[in-house]
Amino acid sequence: MLKNYLKVAWRTLFKNKYFALINMIGLGIGIAACLFIVQYVFFESDFDTFHKESETIYRVTQSRQENNVLVENSAMNFSAIGPTIKQDFPEIDAATSIEKQDCIISAENSFGDITSYKESEVYFVDKNFLDVFNFSFINGGKEALAQPNSILLTESLAKKLFGEEDPIGKTMKVVNFNQGTNLELVIRAVLEDIPENSHLKFTCLVTTKDVPGSWRFIDKYVYVKFFPGTNVKNATSKLPGYVNKYLGDYADGVTNIQLAFQPLESIHLSSDLTKEISVNGNGKFVWFMLLIAALILIIAYVNYINLSTIKSMDRAKEVGLRRTFGSQKGALIMQFFFESLILSFIGIIIAIILVLLFRSGFEGLTGISVGSFFWTDYKIWLPLLALLIIGSFLSSLYPAYLLSSYNPVQILKGKLPIGSSGVFVRKCLVVLQFIISISLIIGTFTIYKQLKFMQEKDIGINMERNIVVPAPSNNFESQMGGRNFYQKMQSFRASLMEYPDIEGVVSASSIPGLDLNWTRPYKRKNAVNKNNMYATFSIGPEFIDQFEIETVAGKVFNRNMISVNQMPTGNTPILLNEAAVNAFGFENAEKAVGEFLTDTNGNGVEFEYEIIGVIKDFNQKSLKETVTPIVFRLEDGSSIEYYAIKVASQNLPASIARIEESFKQNFPVSPFEYFFLDEFFNKQYKVDQQFGKIFTVFAGLAIFITCLGLFGLTLFTSFQKAKEIAIRKVLGASVFSLLALLIKDFVKLIVLASAIAWVLSWWGLEQWLQGYSTRIGINFLFFGLATVIVLFIAFLIIGAQSWKINKNDPLIAIKQE
Incomplete structure (x- = not known):
């Protein structure tokens, strides 16, 4: 029996090649799109799960409130937490601290050649790092971290520095002048x-060596690993007491500092903190992509049901004969099921071929690699097998039920009564397709508009035509100390300003697009210090003019202040942005000018600063984050x-060459690097841009599959109304009137959809846009435009069908029973 079902199914599909091809292509594209999306979702949701007992690892985060308003919610924390938290929390198995630095690293190979690179991902860790995390070794083991002045390289960096040489036991230098880092280290693993x-x-x-850490500076990332079975909620309830124990001596009102345990596995998709150690993903995007995958599959199988229903009309006499000779509904359903199974199987084969063909394009689009994981993981193949069986069964059920319900005598006479329930089901399926298509078009327009808005909105600073060159390290370049190094920096700047195509040069401690990790415990003079840390930005006097930042009150820095670095009052001059004016509680910008802030260093020495001006807020980070209160100091x-x-915009290659030449003349040992500031700033939107591209591509595929379905429905309608159309044509009906006859029902369905x-x-868009602190409003023009686009597509497809019908001989249709 099974063999007979398969044989008849194969013959039927082979006989109806055109019908089968449309169905297989639709299913193939739908399943391929689903496979790609599932790969993307698995990759995003699998972050950090490779660590042993990853569910027991948590990050300690820090937040701060002012007047019951959240003003800081940071992934970074006090450096003293790592060395102390295990003592106060017996449920913690291990704790570690991480400090991330940009460093110049240099090493000498066996030929005596010294190579140096600027590395932005240098982690300074304690000996417990590999007790918390599990990273695989090629050479050596975690005991290497127990030895001071050790460095562990990744395989790529080891090859970059030493080629195929064994680096174990060799020495190298790690330097970051501004962080006070000047180390000679031994490679241990x-x-x-x-x-x-x-x-x-x-x-x-x-x-390097274990240090007690500080309760004043927020400069490290802290991770803990709990013993298995620990109730983390109970541990969390002890954090306020832990904070008061160690911070209570520093300031009044320290309860505005709050610590929390954040699960490691939730960081990539669910974390919404500042000062993240790396760029995170977005959990909402992942859910949206899963939704799109489901919608694409629904559209593909709805198309299959509609086209199967259409083609089943041609098999009416076959079904009638089967019923006459005693075939039961169950047998008919099984016959259609095996036909659907074969189609779905071939569709999956097509999907796999499409995945192989477009694999590189998908990797370029998403930035993830479709490796062996894609083909061997049961998490993909089990759902795929279930999809094959369930999809085949459900999509074959309705056509088989429809035909098996007809009176055999009527079927043999060629009369196929279309009941109201059947018409209703088909209309519901069509409406569902149109709902999905219109929603995806609206979503595509809105996502594109939001991304464009973020990139083009005036953020209060003009970054155009600014090339950024990372500064070299003092200790790397000079044996005469910082004074000579500073003179070289000034010489570098002066040599650039002689070049006519260079309009300005400014030095700074940071650039827009980076977290301002240099924080200080500023307070208003004679005010109570509440242990609040404020971002500090050290800038050259040209910074405000070069980046076209508006002055709100007072005055700004000038180059005469560089040599003296003091005001006539003897106080160091500073600027505030508008957010800092509000954070310090000044009534307005004008009232802040002339006031004083103080800052105490680790030895208890107090420094006094005079506010000489206030500048307009600008977005130091992306528009997804609130404006940071910043204190500006002269570099x-x-x-x-x-x-x-x-x-200047012209002669850009020549300008870059001139910058490189001057840099190498002044800093011959340091590596030269550069990048364009606006491009660097926009990298913060990489996840959003990536989502926008992915959404657009797969929304386009969904709409294409919908067009196949619309084509099938047009065939079905023309099949139903063949005689009516033929008679109208004989009586002189025009092509446009035939088009109106075919399309009027679809227009009603499109309006309802x-x-x-x-x-x-x-x-849905309101939910998505809530993730942006600065966002566009819902543009209802997009809603109308999406409907117009769907109507236009419908007119094209149905118009083509009307033209085809107009070419046919009407007498053939009239003679048909």
């Missing part, structure tokens, strides 16, 4: 490259990390 699905993306690990050479060089899609789209 080599690690495998960090997995792509890790939020810790270091190139090397450095360990004095000790805090220079970057040069921003504004160049639009009403539902508009409501669903409005709700």
Whole structure:
């Protein structure tokens, strides 16, 4: 019996090649799109799960409130937490601290050649790091971290520095002048490259010696590993007491500092903190992509049901004969099921071929690799097998039930009564397709508009035509100390300004697009210090003008202040942005000018600063984050990390060559690097841009599959109305009147679908846009435009069918029973 079912199914599909081809292509594209999306979702949701007992690892986060308003919610924390938290929490198995630095690393190979690189992912860790995390070794083991002045390299960095040489036991230098780092380290081990699905993306690990840490500076990332079975909620309830125990002596009102345990596995998709150690994903995006995958599959199988229903009309006499000779409904359903199974199986084969063909394009689109995981993991193949069986059964059920319900005598006479229930089901399926298509078009327009808005909105600072060059390290370049180094920096700037295509050069401790990790416990003079830390930005006097930042009150820095670095009052001058004015509680910008802030260092020495001006807020980070309160200080050479060089739009290659030449003349040992500031800033939107591209591609595929379904429905309608159309044509009906006859029912369905899609789209987009602190409003023009586009597509497809019908001989249709 089974063999007979398969044989008849195969013959039927082979006989109806055109019908089978449309169905297989639709299913193949739908399943391929689903496979790609599932791969993307699995990759995003699998971050950091490769660590042993990853569910017991947590990050300690820190937040701060002012007047019951959240003003800081940071992934970074006090450096003293790592060394102390295990003592106060017996349920913690291990704890570790991480400090991330940009460093110049250099090493000498066996030929005596010294190579140096600027590495942005250098992690300074304690000996407990590999007790919390599990990273695989190529050479050596975790005991290497127990030895001071050790460095562990990843495989890629080891090859970059030493080629195929064994680096174990060799020495290398790690330097960051602004952080006070000048180390000579021994290479103790080599690690495998960090997995792509890790939020810790270091190139090397450095360990020096254990230090007690500070309760004043928020400069490290702290992770803990609980013993299995620990009730983390109970541990969380003890955090306020822990905070008061160690911070109570520092300030009044320290209860505004709150600590929390954040699960490691939730960091990549669910974390919404500042000062993240790496760029995270977005959990909402993942859910949206899962929704799109489901919608694409629904559309593909709805198309299959509609086209199967259409083609089943041609098999009416076959079904009638089967019923006459005693075939039961169950047998007919099984026959259609095996036909559907064969189609679905071939559709999966097509899907796999499409995945192989477009694999590189998908990897370029998403930035993830479709490796062997894709083909061997049961989490993909079991759902795929279930999809094959369930989809085949459900999609064959309705056509088989429809035909098996007819009176055999009527079927043999060629009369196929279309009941109201059958018409209703088909209309519901069509409406569902249109709802999905219209919603996806609205979503595509809105996502594109939001991304464009973020990139083009005036953020209060003009970054155009600014090339950024990371500053070299003092100790690397000079044996005469910082003074000579500062003179070289000034010489570098002066040589650039002689070039006519360079319009400005400014040095600074940071650049827009980076977290301001330099924080200080500023307070208003004679005010009670509440242990609040404020971001500090050290800038050259040209910074405000070069980046075209508006002055709100007072005055700004000028170059005459560089040599003296003091006001006539003897106080160091500072600027505030508008957010800082509000954070310090000044009534307005004008009232802040002339006031004083103080800052106490680790030895208890107090420094006084005079506010000489207030500048307009600008977005230091992306528009997804709130504006940071910033205190601006004049750079004095000790805090220079970057040069921003504004160049003319013409002769750009020549300008870059001139910058490189001058840099190498002044800093011959340091590696030269550069990047464009606006491009660097927009990298913060990488996840959003990636989601926008992915959404657009797969929404387009869904709409294409819908077009196949619309084509099938047009065939069905023309089949039903063949005689009516033929008679109208004989009586002189025009092509346009025939088009109106075919399309009027679809227009009603599209209007109904639009009403539902508009409501669903409005709700979904509101949820998505809530993730942006600065966002566009819902543009209802997109809603109308989406409906117009669907109507236009319908007119094209049905118009083509009307033209085809107009070419046919009407007498053939009239003679048919």
